[in-house]
Amino acid sequence: MRTRWTVSPEPYDSPVAAALWRAYYTEVSDRWYLLHEGRATDPADLERGIASESGAQLARPNGELLVGRYDGEPAGTAGVRLVEPGVAELTRVFVAEEVRGTGGAALLVSAAEDAARALGATRIRLDTRADLVEARALYARLGYEETAPHNDDVYAEHWFSKRLTP
Numbered sequence: 001m002r003t004r005w006t007v008s009p010e011p012y013d014s015p016v017a018a019a020l021w022r023a024y025y026t027e028v029s030d031r032w033y034l035l036h037e038g039r040a041t042d043p044a045d046l047e048r049g050i051a052s053e054s055g056a057q058l059a060r061p062n063g064e065l066l067v068g069r070y071d072g073e074p075a076g077t078a079g080v081r082l083v084e085p086g087v088a089e090l091t092r093v094f095v096a097e098e099v100r101g102t103g104g105a106a107l108l109v110s111a112a113e114d115a116a117r118a119l120g121a122t123r124i125r126l127d128t129r130a131d132l133v134e135a136r137a138l139y140a141r142l143g144y145e146e147t148a149p150h151n152d153d154v155y156a157e158h159w160f161s162k163r164l165t166p
Helices: 014-039 043-053 104-118 133-141
Strands: 007-010 063-072 072-084 087-095 122-130 143-145 158-163
Touching: 014 063, 014 072, 014 087, 014 133, 043 063, 063 104, 063 133, 087 104, 104 122, 104 143, 122 133, 133 158
Parallel strands: 087 122
Antiparallel strands: 007 063, 063 072, 072 087, 122 158, 143 158
């Protein structure tokens, strides 16, 4: 089966990166508010949340943002950043709903792991929420192991780590 996905680095502040960040943040924010408050995110809160994360931590020399394109169209992201010597954080893993189930998420995570290795990481870690069951299943399938908390993010409920082999 031939893949229709390509993955390449993207400047964190490009229009493509901004559009995918907006799609990602809108989805995870709305999912949280629908679960906990029975409503979508307030538009003003949504704009504040999107604006609060520039993505600058996903720029070289200590990070990288990757964009996945499906049939040439931007359809997903994954980012990595060094958080301490030898340790990278996986973040912003997202695949547009219309192309989920086509292998993009695993491809993006694999590319992010390669980028983390290139940054000098030997371990990669992440956090996620309990309601993001698809993400948790993906990480487990890709060899990530659930660990003790490594941060105090108010929205983090599950923490994962994986040793990166050369």
